[in-house]
Amino acid sequence: MTLPRRSWLLLALLFGIGLLNYLDRQTLSILKATLKDEFALTDTHYSYLVTAFMAPYIFFYVVSGRLVDRFGTRASLSVFAAMWSFANILSGLAQNFGQLAGARALLGAAEPGAFPAIQRVMMTWFPKERRAFAWSLLSPCTTVGAIIAPPLVATLTGLWNWHLAFILPGVAGLVLALAWWFSDRNPPVFPAEPEPTTTPPTLRAILQDRRVWLLLAARALTDPVWYFHLFWLPGYLQERLGVSLTQLGWIGWIPSFVASGAVMATGGTTDFFVARGHSPVRVRVTMFAAAALFAPIGAFTTFAPSIPWALVMLSVVAIVCQIWFFGQGLLVADVFPRHTAATIAGLLGAVGASGGLLLNLVAGPLIEHAGYITIFTGLACLHPLAALMLWRARPLLAAPAPA
Numbered sequence: 001m002t003l004p005r006r007s008w009l010l011l012a013l014l015f016g017i018g019l020l021n022y023l024d025r026q027t028l029s030i031l032k033a034t035l036k037d038e039f040a041l042t043d044t045h046y047s048y049l050v051t052a053f054m055a056p057y058i059f060f061y062v063v064s065g066r067l068v069d070r071f072g073t074r075a076s077l078s079v080f081a082a083m084w085s086f087a088n089i090l091s092g093l094a095q096n097f098g099q100l101a102g103a104r105a106l107l108g109a110a111e112p113g114a115f116p117a118i119q120r121v122m123m124t125w126f127p128k129e130r131r132a133f134a135w136s137l138l139s140p141c142t143t144v145g146a147i148i149a150p151p152l153v154a155t156l157t158g159l160w161n162w163h164l165a166f167i168l169p170g171v172a173g174l175v176l177a178l179a180w181w182f183s184d185r186n187p188p189v190f191p192a193e194p195e196p197t198t199t200p201p202t203l204r205a206i207l208q209d210r211r212v213w214l215l216l217a218a219r220a221l222t223d224p225v226w227y228f229h230l231f232w233l234p235g236y237l238q239e240r241l242g243v244s245l246t247q248l249g250w251i252g253w254i255p256s257f258v259a260s261g262a263v264m265a266t267g268g269t270t271d272f273f274v275a276r277g278h279s280p281v282r283v284r285v286t287m288f289a290a291a292a293l294f295a296p297i298g299a300f301t302t303f304a305p306s307i308p309w310a311l312v313m314l315s316v317v318a319i320v321c322q323i324w325f326f327g328q329g330l331l332v333a334d335v336f337p338r339h340t341a342a343t344i345a346g347l348l349g350a351v352g353a354s355g356g357l358l359l360n361l362v363a364g365p366l367i368e369h370a371g372y373i374t375i376f377t378g379l380a381c382l383h384p385l386a387a388l389m390l391w392r393a394r395p396l397l398a399a400p401a402p403a
Contacts, residue, residue, distance in 0.1 A: 015137075035100070061350035087107035135329060136271070136326075154248060219348045223355050234252060289387040
């Protein structure tokens, strides 16, 4: 069927919004060594900065999901994008540790709203038979944000100062928020998927579905791996492997670039099998299991004999993490109705971020006393455990929703 042109315009805007969302949160980790010198911080102080972001991020993941289902994507995503862009500008204007922590807290309150909103937009503007293809085009937005973050932040910091590395992306985000407000209007109604006339179910009713709890458990196990790589690996490359900020700008994008290509190839492969009549749930879970087989490679990161070998191992882990993120959005769309999608996406994000927060609270002190090897080894086990759990629960995921 022919899609309205506005669907593709919104997909392009979502790509830019998702890109900035990940770029903005990664700026702090890329500038970790610089800010440690600027504000006389330790690894423990840095973990407090990450916690200042993660604590409100967790709470507002749930809140933002409900807001998206209640008020729609036009108003909610415009406000979310404007708020986190303003918070990024405040990060660049910070003059001390307290101001920087406050700005990161505001960033954490606003950024989680993007992903429940994206879930709802994709289910509203793209029919089921075109959704996987559109999602495969959108899914690299976060990895592209991670790809351009190291060279962009390093360049801005080298040519001017670290303040602009926060401020300029924040200004760009305000422009995108305004563009979204004027673009997300008059969504189509697909004959096979009429817009629900009932109000969204209560959070209590959603949580009575055992399938929701299964996905929450899987997300709690796997998200800490990505959050650790997001917040700690740029510092690891600089502080333990001797990579300068300029060098990080040249090589820090490689794992995300490789992961982006792997995700797009995976999307095409899963579409191939679903189009030929295979169960979408079985295809998604098989994809998770295949990716998880490679996760244990991450345990050997600290034994890498050179920077190129370390990048190979980090790229493998990035592929695993991104395939799981990509597949989870599709699995939610396969299993749950549209009018609950944003709430469920918010719950999943909140639980996953909670695992990331707990890991972050112990990461700083643990790294200071025991080094990175313990963390890398533990994280390498999490995706295989989650894959085993989902594989055994395939019949439950494919079952109809409880009455």
